[in-house]
Amino acid sequence: MKFSERLYENVLPIWQKNHAHPFVQGMGDGSLDKNKFRFYMIQDYLYLIEYAKVFALGAVKATDLKTMGKFATLLDSTLNEEMELHRQYAKKFSVTLEELEAAKPSPTTLAYTHYMLHVSQNGTLAELVAALLPCMWSYWEIGKDLNSREGASEHEFYGEWISMYASEEFGQLATWCIDLMDELTGGKPEVELEKLEEIFLNTTRFEYMFWDMAFNEKMWPTDE
Numbered sequence: 001m002k003f004s005e006r007l008y009e010n011v012l013p014i015w016q017k018n019h020a021h022p023f024v025q026g027m028g029d030g031s032l033d034k035n036k037f038r039f040y041m042i043q044d045y046l047y048l049i050e051y052a053k054v055f056a057l058g059a060v061k062a063t064d065l066k067t068m069g070k071f072a073t074l075l076d077s078t079l080n081e082e083m084e085l086h087r088q089y090a091k092k093f094s095v096t097l098e099e100l101e102a103a104k105p106s107p108t109t110l111a112y113t114h115y116m117l118h119v120s121q122n123g124t125l126a127e128l129v130a131a132l133l134p135c136m137w138s139y140w141e142i143g144k145d146l147n148s149r150e151g152a153s154e155h156e157f158y159g160e161w162i163s164m165y166a167s168e169e170f171g172q173l174a175t176w177c178i179d180l181m182d183e184l185t186g187g188k189p190e191v192e193l194e195k196l197e198e199i200f201l202n203t204t205r206f207e208y209m210f211w212d213m214a215f216n217e218k219m220w221p222t223d224e
């Protein structure tokens with residue numbers, strides 16, 4: 001069994017919870033409250049600023065030019081394509097770019113991005129890939145799932161989100177990361193694989209928490 005298949009099997013129950021989450025379901029059937037989506041979009045923008053740095057660190061840790069180039073592509077597509085989607089949504093909500101960048105991260109956004117950056121800065125390239133893989137892979141799975149629903153990708157508001165994450169291009173980037181995970185783990189001892197499994201599980205858990213945070217528009221409980 002490929003290591004990526006083992007990772008997938010391990011977290012499948014959590015991914016099923018992601019797909020069933022009312023935030024995700026609401027994007028699929030178009031019923032999601034736009035204020036919840038607005039909250040999500042701002043937090044996701046802050047998330048992506050930090051996430052992009054993980055790709056930059058991937059380029060630093062890569063040991064060959066091909067891998068380095070691919071991380072550069074991922075960095076570019078995050079900053080200039082994926083975040084452009086968010087900027088377009090922000091426009092629809094009359095949120096300015098200044099407001100977007102000056103927004104404050106929620107505890108979940110802060111915890112998730114700091115965990116990813118901590119692993120990426122202190123760990124091996126395989127650990128960095130284990131941390132970022134659930135992000136790309138689970139969004140692609142959710143995108144494809146929602147895209148398969150009648151009319152979902154044409155929805156006047158959530159259609160663009162669905163089309164981006166279900167796209168061939170996003171899928172190819174996710175597939176590249178899956179293959180890289182398998183390449184980097186070939187012949188690795190079980191103790192190392194278990195460490196990677198735990199990192200993958202942790203960011204998978206954070207993915208679920210991110211949907212939940214957005215649905216509940218959850219900031220610091222101390223400010224409530």
Ligand SMILES: Cc1ncc(CO)c(N)n1
Nearest residue numbers: 044047048135136139210
């Ligand atoms: C929280 C989160 N995870 C993954 C992605 C996909 O890049 C995203 N945009 N946001």
